[in-house]
Amino acid sequence: xxxxxxxxxxxxxxxxxxxxxxxxxxxxxxxxxxxxxxxxxxxxxxxxxxxxxxxxxxxxxxxxxxxxxxxxxxxxxxxxxxxxxxxxxxxxxxxxxxxxxxxxxxxxxxxxxxxxxxxxxxxxxxxxxxxxxxxxxxxxxxxxxxx
Numbered sequence: 382x383x384x385x386x387x388x389x390x391x392x393x394x395x396x397x398x399x400x401x402x403x404x405x406x407x408x409x410x411x412x413x414x415x416x417x418x419x420x421x422x423x424x425x426x427x428x429x430x431x432x433x434x435x436x437x438x439x440x441x442x443x444x445x446x447x448x449x450x451x452x453x454x455x456x457x458x459x460x461x462x463x464x465x466x467x468x469x470x471x472x473x474x475x476x477x478x479x480x481x482x483x484x485x486x487x488x489x490x491x492x493x494x495x496x497x498x499x500x501x502x503x504x505x506x507x508x509x510x511x512x513x514x515x516x517x518x519x520x521x522x523x524x525x526x527x528x
Contacts, residue, residue: 409462425459444483481515
């Protein structure tokens with residue numbers, strides 16, 4: 382990878398442009414690291430386009446067909462080039478919490494929790510979607526909620 386810096390006193394705002402043959406993990410991580418100043422965003426891919434997603438708009442991250450996706454409030458599904466453990470680390474100390482091996486949810490988008498089935502928690506989102514907390518993570522959820 383080549384890095385080029387051009388200094389021009391006439392430029393009013395710093396702009397970073399990435400030129401690449403294709404989108405790779407390296408390019409994605411570079412773009413994410415450049416936007417880490419604003420840690421409220423994450424890069425997502427949909428229909429051959431790259432989007433900068435506001436984390437507040439994301440309902441959950443989940444795995445499907447060995448890929449990671451972000452589902453937004455408006456029910457769009459963006460491909461995310463992270464592994465679940467990387468997302469979990471990135472989202473530490475936020476409203477996001479891992480509820481199973483395959484899903485991380487945004488608790489700000491949760492309408493209620495159904496505790497009706499003993500040992501299981503069903504998460505009901507404001508959008509109407511549902512998610513299931515694995516037994517392994519029930520204690521983590523209860524600790525997060527102080528119940």
